[in-house]
Amino acid sequence: MAGPKRVELPLEVRYAETDQMGVVHHAAYVVWLEAGRVRFLEEIGLPYAEVERQGWFFPVVELALSYRAPARFGDRVGVVCWLEAVTPRAVRFGYEVVREGRVLVRGYSRHVVTDREGRVVRMPEALVARLRAGMGRLEKTTADPEP
């Protein structure tokens, strides 16, 4: 009820994602987080392919991951994504990679908004509003108003 809207993307670990340590290489999770973000945006009605076609781009400007336990080839994992913050110039997503209820990796990514030429710009208000609606905290506001 209270928390942000979380969307989970199920993934099966690919052989190519492992390294000679016998576990998933740490760079593979970065690709997974992106896939989770794409699924999140699709779920809130803003498919990223569509966002780009309209001329808005969300390049990553900051990325942080904390690795707690390894995933392995063949594992079925979930990439959970939510939207942590939205301003007209930047968005921030949070992530967890989970396997059977255990968090393997936690992280976040911060993105600025650019136009097709890579210039940092402000998003139109309508786009900001749709992203904020996707954050899923409305229920909280409604259910638990400040006194």
Next chain:
Amino acid sequence: MAGPKRVELPLEVRYAETDQMGVVHHAAYVVWLEAGRVRFLEEIGLPYAEVERQGWFFPVVELALSYRAPARFGDRVGVVCWLEAVTPRAVRFGYEVVREGRVLVRGYSRHVVTDREGRVVRMPEALVARLRAGMGRLEKTTADPEP
């Protein structure tokens, strides 16, 4: 003397390129061949970034690799590339990945020529001529004319 011009790109195997078999994953070589092709084009005075800026693209339409021996993390390998055939509509490159004189992988790639929108087109004659000059068989023609 007789053969095609061969250009060798030296590479050091990255950890991320290994998989849990303890050797380089077979998809990594595909990226290496491309890097070898890019180095070849640069060496013959046709940097691929420049070719694309002028509006010509060489997407891969056929790719074949034969894997003879594995490369491992930390190995210094060479990606040898040469141009096997050039027509106004297609080019074909040959490759060998070598380590200390031993061939680990052999392969070739065939490419068509497209414009910026992905339409298959003919290259201008000047571009064909420059690629053919890069094939390096002129010596052969000179030294060994057909009767």
Next chain:
Amino acid sequence: MAGPKRVELPLEVRYAETDQMGVVHHAAYVVWLEAGRVRFLEEIGLPYAEVERQGWFFPVVELALSYRAPARFGDRVGVVCWLEAVTPRAVRFGYEVVREGRVLVRGYSRHVVTDREGRVVRMPEALVARLRAGMGRLEKTTADPEP
């Protein structure tokens, strides 16, 4: 009825799989074919992770792809895989990457069988038999016995 058993793995194209040509990079399909092969083996009751745990490895020794049309970010594609040939020392898989009934890429991979140390070996007969059963030509054999 007569044809080989075909297994289709559904995939959604990841952003990281695109390149600056605006389409999926040709090396990404190599990873997809592998994922299709892994799904095929799972479907016939021989999960590859299990095969490796028992000490058998199927490294790729030959790979060929023919690219007919590009996939793009966000596309839902299917990787269709079947088993083309099985001997005690080698297996060969066939593949098609499809999107809405259209074949984007066709290919095959040939694998030898090795032990944990990478030595080429013969598979036990039981493993050969289980792979052959997975080829899906039993119906044919039954319906059309040799005289």
Next chain:
Amino acid sequence: MAGPKRVELPLEVRYAETDQMGVVHHAAYVVWLEAGRVRFLEEIGLPYAEVERQGWFFPVVELALSYRAPARFGDRVGVVCWLEAVTPRAVRFGYEVVREGRVLVRGYSRHVVTDREGRVVRMPEALVARLRAGMGRLEKTTADPEP
């Protein structure tokens, strides 16, 4: 004089490392940082392949990157790496990806030490000492003692 020992690995951006935004995908830098770390360890006389053969592994447990400007296909960049901290149980590396004197990406990675089975362990004192020697702050201590 005062700072840590910094080692720079020169890299040429690969086509496969770009995405449809026309710049290097943010996950590619993670692989570059690793390559820079491997070069650093080699330069201080501790090739990572050798470290692993002796049974010590440095899996990444924390990773943070800040992206300031994009790299593009064909760019020659440098991955600068240094060692920020060493304890018997963890090491931390710092990084900058630079192009013609400009910092494109900054980051760090934190690693624990494990044995072959992935158990977190303490490094032997000799290994700690060799890593600390590679930090390159000895000059400072010697040349510039605190009053």
